[in-house]
Amino acid sequence: MxxxxxxxxxxxxxxxxxxSERHLAFARSRLAxxxxxxxxxxxxxxxxxxxxxxxxxxxxxxxxVPADFRAALAEQAxxxxxxxxxxLSRQTLLVERVLRPLGKRCALLxxxxxxxxxxxxxxxxxxQDIDVLxxxxxxxxxxxxxxxxxxxxxxxxxxxxxxxxxx
Numbered sequence: 001m002x003x004x005x006x007x008x009x010x011x012x013x014x015x016x017x018x019x020s021e022r023h024l025a026f027a028r029s030r031l032a033x034x035x036x037x038x039x040x041x042x043x044x045x046x047x048x049x050x051x052x053x054x055x056x057x058x059x060x061x062x063x064x065v066p067a068d069f070r071a072a073l074a075e076q077a078x079x080x081x082x083x084x085x086x087x088l089s090r091q092t093l094l095v096e097r098v099l100r101p102l103g104k105r106c107a108l109l110x111x112x113x114x115x116x117x118x119x120x121x122x123x124x125x126x127x128q129d130i131d132v133l134x135x136x137x138x139x140x141x142x143x144x145x146x147x148x149x150x151x152x153x154x155x156x157x158x159x160x161x162x163x164x165x166x167x
Contacts, residue, residue, distance in 0.1 A: 006030040007040040014056040015049055017118040024060070031064040041073070051077040052115075052124045088112060089122055092130050098145050105138030 004012070013019055013027035044053045054077035057065055092112050099106040109131040116122040134142045 005039065006033045006035055007043055011040060011043050011049060011053065015052060028062060037066060037069045050080050052119065055124055088130070095130050095132065098149050099132065099142055102138055102141055102145065105135040106142055107133045109133050
């Protein structure tokens, strides 16, 4: 298996919740090799890390980062944060309020929840959906609670495929 690219190494180091000095030094060392800023951008987009990458680039203020890359990243990060994220955060809160009475059998994962828990800002992780982990014995209760609040089943075969069920 080939070594990861300099761009992927940089992105992985900067995506850590609390990058250590060692990780930051390693990430910065990747800039000393031939570096493809367009590839870094594509990787950040593909992995929904544009706002987080932007936040890290701004906070580190490394002179090696080209001004045009910073500007493009800033604009896209702004657009990603606000396009749908406010609505999704409201929906996440609603899901959490519906599932909270079910106790510890449900947990919100990734996206907005991960952004808030690990980075202190729900909008640093781009999200397009709400991920909920439900214990097998709580799936029916969770499904009924969500349906009672207006969510609809989009996959009628949800007993066999409990993922991507509601919209």
